[in-house]
Amino acid sequence: MEKHFIPLSVPNFSGREKEYVNDAVVSEWVSTGGSKVAEFEQAVADYVHMPRAVACNSGTSGLHLAMMMAGVGRGDEVLAPTLTFIAAVNPIRYAGAEPVFIGCGDSLCLCPTLAREFLEQNAVVRDGVCVNRTTGAVIKAIVVVHVFGNMAAMEGIMDLAAKWRLTVIEDATEALGTRYTEGRYAGKYAGTIGDIGVYSFNGNKIITTGAGGMVVSNHADWLERAKHLSTQAKSDELNYKHDEVGYNYRMTNLQAALGLAQLEQLEGFIEHKTRMYEFYREKLDGKHHYRILPFREGVRSNHWFYSLYVEDGHALSRDAIIEKLREEGIQTRPIWGLIQDQADYPKNAHYGTQLARHYLERVVNLPCSTNLTEADAQRVADVLLSL
Numbered sequence: 387m388e389k390h391f392i393p394l395s396v397p398n399f400s401g402r403e404k405e406y407v408n409d410a411v412v413s414e415w416v417s418t419g420g421s422k423v424a425e426f427e428q429a430v431a432d433y434v435h436m437p438r439a440v441a442c443n444s445g446t447s448g449l450h451l452a453m454m455m456a457g458v459g460r461g462d463e464v465l466a467p468t469l470t471f472i473a474a475v476n477p478i479r480y481a482g483a484e485p486v487f488i489g490c491g492d493s494l495c496l497c498p499t500l501a502r503e504f505l506e507q508n509a510v511v512r513d514g515v516c517v518n519r520t521t522g523a524v525i526k527a528i529v530v531v532h533v534f535g536n537m538a539a540m541e542g543i544m545d546l547a548a549k550w551r552l553t554v555i556e557d558a559t560e561a562l563g564t565r566y567t568e569g570r571y572a573g574k575y576a577g578t579i580g581d582i583g584v585y586s587f588n589g590n591k592i593i594t595t596g597a598g599g600m601v602v603s604n605h606a607d608w609l610e611r612a613k614h615l616s617t618q619a620k621s622d623e624l625n626y627k628h629d630e631v632g633y634n635y636r637m638t639n640l641q642a643a644l645g646l647a648q649l650e651q652l653e654g655f656i657e658h659k660t661r662m663y664e665f666y667r668e669k670l671d672g673k674h675h676y677r678i679l680p681f682r683e684g685v686r687s688n689h690w691f692y693s694l695y696v697e698d699g700h701a702l703s704r705d706a707i708i709e710k711l712r713e714e715g716i717q718t719r720p721i722w723g724l725i726q727d728q729a730d731y732p733k734n735a736h737y738g739t740q741l742a743r744h745y746l747e748r749v750v751n752l753p754c755s756t757n758l759t760e761a762d763a764q765r766v767a768d769v770l771l772s773l
């Protein structure tokens with residue numbers, strides 16, 4: 387019998403999705419008007435213990451709004467990770483600014499120690515702003531990505547940002563539900579610790595609206611501006627008055643309907659992902675030159691993506707392993723290419739990115755859907771152990 391295909395990560399619509407989307411269709415509120423957008427905003431805000439959230443049509447647009455809220459503009463610089471999905475970095479360019487790439491630590495997230503070293507060697511705080519002594523540009527902000535749902539080292543990041551006067555933008559697109567359980571930020575969710583946080587509801591994320599995003603912030607006035615910018619910056623509904631250049635970035639009622647049903651299941655999804663992560667770890671960690679990379683201690687992680695680390699002693703290369711799994715109907719993928727190697731970013735500065743390259747060459751993401759069964763995970767492990 388032909389073995390069934392095991393995908394990397396697919397959506398799970400086993401809740402009230404059809405009912406809520408049908409409500410939206412029946413009500414004829416399918417676009418950016420309609421009550422479900424506000425309902426979903428409040429539900430996400432409540433979930434992450436924030437007073438308010440602003441919904442938008444993707445994580446990428448949310449990050450662009452975040453850049454504008456943070457006042458990142460033409461000629462500024464922003465510290466950003468090199469080991470990430472490119473949508474964490476492109477919005478810096480949309481805002482007319484330039485990224486400076488910083489390497490990661492063993493968490494795969496931007497390393498605050500490397501960022502500090504870069505700043506100590508290259509920057510100075512002058513009149514309350516951080517200035518790059520080499521380029522003369524203002525370093526306005528730092529973008530931190532909670533990679534694969536793992537919490538970045540936020541204590542170090544926040545200390546650094548306070549000292550160097552940087553606005554902290556958390557790309558929490560992969561980390562909805564991840565929160566500290568210990569330490570200075572115990573109880574705080576990824577995305578709610580810095581100045582602004584952004585979630586994504588793209589099809590591969592832990593919950594999905596097809597495409598969608600959400601912005602949260604500790605600055606209430608910034609959120610008001612984000613909503614304004616996302617709705618064409620219309621200041622007079624009736625007379626079409628616009629007070630600045632806005633965007634069509636608002637979430638639709640259909641997307642929000644899907645999101646409300648998904649959010650009801652989020653804690654169940656996290657439980658399942660955590661259980662399957664532990665299953666892989668038991669089967670593979672420390673065996674056959676494999677390691678399953680850990681999530682940060684003192685954190686309840688959402689366990690969005692699992693990272694299989696292939697040690698150098700393994701007989702096969704990372705790509706050969708991915709290919710063997712593919713032949714067995716198992717979809718996996720390598721980690722992203724470094725952003726400093728993409729598009730025209732090679733001309734941007736980068737600092738301390740060797741470890742990022744090390745992980746990039748050795749990490750494979752394993753199937754992690756919220757409906758992955760133990761039998762499927764066992765099949766993945768069996769193939770890996772046979773290589």
Ligand SMILES: *Cc1c(COP(=O)(O)O)cnc(C)c1O
Pocket residue numbers: 444445446447470471473474531557559560586587588597598599
């Ligand atoms: C998914 C993702 C984004 C972008 O979100 P979209 O909703 O797909 O636009 C940004 N950054 C990271 C790290 C992501 O994984």
